[in-house]
Amino acid sequence: MLEIDRPVIRVLIVDDHPLMRKGLVDILDGIDDIEVVGSAEDGAAAVALAYAVKPDIVLMDISMPGMDGIEATEKLVEMDSDARVVVLTSYSEREKITQALAAGAVSYLTKDAPPEAVIRAIRSAASATQRPTPG
Amino acid sequence: MQHLLPEEPRPTPVEYAAPLVVFVGLLGIVAVGLGIVTAAPVSDPLTLAVGAAVVFAAAYCSVRMTGGVDSVWTASVFVHLALTFTFGPPGAIVGAVAQGVATGARMKTGWFRAIFNTANYFLTDISAWLVFSTLLRLNHGVLWGACSATAAAVVECTVNTSLLSAVITLASRGKASGWMVFKRSMSSLILYNVGYGWAAYGAVLLHQVAGTVGFTTTLLPIILLQGFLVLLARRIKAQEKEREEHTQEREALLQQAIDASDAERKRIASDLHDGVVQRLAGLALSLAARGSAKVADPQLLEAADTLRSSVTDLRTLMIEIAPPDLAESGVDGALRKLLEPLPARGIEVEFDSAEETHLSADKTSLVFRVAQEAIRNVVNHSQATKVIAKLRFVDGMVTLQVDDNGKGFSTADRSRRREEGHVGLHLLNNAVEASSGRLSLTSEPGHGTSLMLQLPC
Numbered sequence: 123m124l125e126i127d128r129p130v131i132r133v134l135i136v137d138d139h140p141l142m143r144k145g146l147v148d149i150l151d152g153i154d155d156i157e158v159v160g161s162a163e164d165g166a167a168a169v170a171l172a173y174a175v176k177p178d179i180v181l182m183d184i185s186m187p188g189m190d191g192i193e194a195t196e197k198l199v200e201m202d203s204d205a206r207v208v209v210l211t212s213y214s215e216r217e218k219i220t221q222a223l224a225a226g227a228v229s230y231l232t233k234d235a236p237p238e239a240v241i242r243a244i245r246s247a248a249s250a251t252q253r254p255t256p257g
Numbered sequence: 258m259q260h261l262l263p264e265e266p267r268p269t270p271v272e273y274a275a276p277l278v279v280f281v282g283l284l285g286i287v288a289v290g291l292g293i294v295t296a297a298p299v300s301d302p303l304t305l306a307v308g309a310a311v312v313f314a315a316a317y318c319s320v321r322m323t324g325g326v327d328s329v330w331t332a333s334v335f336v337h338l339a340l341t342f343t344f345g346p347p348g349a350i351v352g353a354v355a356q357g358v359a360t361g362a363r364m365k366t367g368w369f370r371a372i373f374n375t376a377n378y379f380l381t382d383i384s385a386w387l388v389f390s391t392l393l394r395l396n397h398g399v400l401w402g403a404c405s406a407t408a409a410a411v412v413e414c415t416v417n418t419s420l421l422s423a424v425i426t427l428a429s430r431g432k433a434s435g436w437m438v439f440k441r442s443m444s445s446l447i448l449y450n451v452g453y454g455w456a457a458y459g460a461v462l463l464h465q466v467a468g469t470v471g472f473t474t475t476l477l478p479i480i481l482l483q484g485f486l487v488l489l490a491r492r493i494k495a496q497e498k499e500r501e502e503h504t505q506e507r508e509a510l511l512q513q514a515i516d517a518s519d520a521e522r523k524r525i526a527s528d529l530h531d532g533v534v535q536r537l538a539g540l541a542l543s544l545a546a547r548g549s550a551k552v553a554d555p556q557l558l559e560a561a562d563t564l565r566s567s568v569t570d571l572r573t574l575m576i577e578i579a580p581p582d583l584a585e586s587g588v589d590g591a592l593r594k595l596l597e598p599l600p601a602r603g604i605e606v607e608f609d610s611a612e613e614t615h616l617s618a619d620k621t622s623l624v625f626r627v628a629q630e631a632i633r634n635v636v637n638h639s640q641a642t643k644v645i646a647k648l649r650f651v652d653g654m655v656t657l658q659v660d661d662n663g664k665g666f667s668t669a670d671r672s673r674r675r676e677e678g679h680v681g682l683h684l685l686n687n688a689v690e691a692s693s694g695r696l697s698l699t700s701e702p703g704h705g706t707s708l709m710l711q712l713p714c
Binding site for chain 2: 137140141142143149185232237240
């Protein structure tokens with residue numbers, strides 16, 4: 123069977139919990155069309171790293187000490203980054219999810235989502251032709 | 258003196274409707290006219306003065322209570338009846354004025370009520386005196402005198418109650434039934450008045466025998482009784498106040514305990530959220546990654562699934578122990594959060610919500626607590642595969658309906674569960690009824706369960 127080569131999706135992981143970062147790296151590590159290009163433990167580090175590594179997708183935790191995921195998403199939009207943000211939340215922080223989507227995130231995932239859902243969300247966000255306008 | 262008496266509310270302002278003003282005005286004119294026509298010098302001004310002073314004191318210190326014991330009892334009525342029987346119209350004038358002034362001073366009734374009250378006292382006393390003096394002319398003897406006094410007292414009560422009923426009906430613009438007021442007042446006052454009549458006749462006899470001393474002697478027991486009743490009223494009032502303070506203190510303590518418990522629940526939920534949940538979720542992903550590596554390990558995949566399921570359980574638990582901020586999310590948002598974990602437990606959810614109306618914080622909390630209990634029962638006991646929740650705001654009512662397709666239960670099941678200590682819904686039902694709402698639960702074995710809450714917004 124012939125398979126069309128898919129472009130590699132460059133992913134930046136942002137979460138203040140080391141085990142969560144490690145878990146996400148572990149499941150994405152073996153996926154051919156996904157490459158983890160970095161990980162950050164808070165929003166400020168994520169913004170700096172995104173500027174440096176130019177990811178396609180940022181898996182962004184919402185609740186983090188210092189700059190949280192919503193503010194970091196706003197900053198990425200402000201600096202005109204091409205990265206699309208998929209927010210991660212440990213449970214249904216509906217208001218915060220709404221805020222993150224309003225800030226420019228393209229979708230969200232709960233942290234108890236199965237690995238395939240995470241991968242699907244990354245591919246789906248990467249294939250979206252245009253990032254939604256925040257507001 | 259004022260601080261020694263039981264506190265009482267001030268009368269409401271008078272609404273000066275024309276028929277009421279005309280009625281009271283006419284009453285005042287008739288009373289003044291009769292007073293002028295019938296006024297005459299008295300042979301024993303000292304006794305009259307003593308009587309007037311006692312009327313004033315007794316009227317000012319009348320036993321009036323709100324709540325607890327309902328009584329407008331005062332010895333002054335007896336004293337001015339005694340003055341009237343002893344001195345005729347001059348006694349009625351002095352008694353009525355003393356009573357009217359004292360009541361006005363104590364109750365701050367205002368000039369309009371004072372005019373009515375004084376005219377009322379005078380006209381009732383003069384009516385009683387007319388009957389008493391007329392009957393005494395027909396026969397002699399103490400027994401006849403007592404019977405005459407009794408008849409006079411009944412007339413006094415009737416005239417007094419009739420005038421009061423008329424003025425209450427006019428003041429209420431016809432909303433209060435004059436006849437009902439008359440019947441109620443007559444039944445509660447007639448025995449007092451008969452007693453007053455006999456006692457007043459006693460005062461007449463003793464005055465004939467021993468002048469001022471004799472007259473005053475009759476007053477003493479009644480004045481002492483009034484003193485005792487005033488003390489009793491004060492004590493009852495103090496106890497009511499103390500009970501009220503205790504209730505408020507208990508409520509404050511209960512609220513503090515609830516607040517402390519809420520804060521502790523939020524802290525636990527926050528700790529779970531920031532710690533265990535994150536670590537377990539990360540671990541589940543790592544395990545899944547290892548389990549689905551090139552050489553798949555089903556045991557690792559199973560462990561990852563178990564961990565993920567534990568994270569889902571923890572999410573449910575977190576919502577259970579620390580409900581979402583209802584003021585922020587509203588009832589609709591809070592219910593969505595409650596329902597969210599259900600699909601992971603294999604329960605299909607249908608949520609239908611209309612546009613939200615403003616609900617007070619306590620009613621929002623009540624709707625949430627009912628929904629929480631309903632959903633907890635669905636998850637823990639129903640074995641349902643589908644839940645339909647509907648939230649509506651119609652005609653000033655919020656309606657919450659939670660239906661499931663579970664195994665249902667019988668009345669006997671419900672009684673058994675209550676005996677086992679599952680009283681969540683029973684307690685909620687009390688809270689709902691206290692808020693003028695209605696909570697109903699219908700179920701049948703094999704046909705699911707339906708819970709319906711209706712609460713005024």
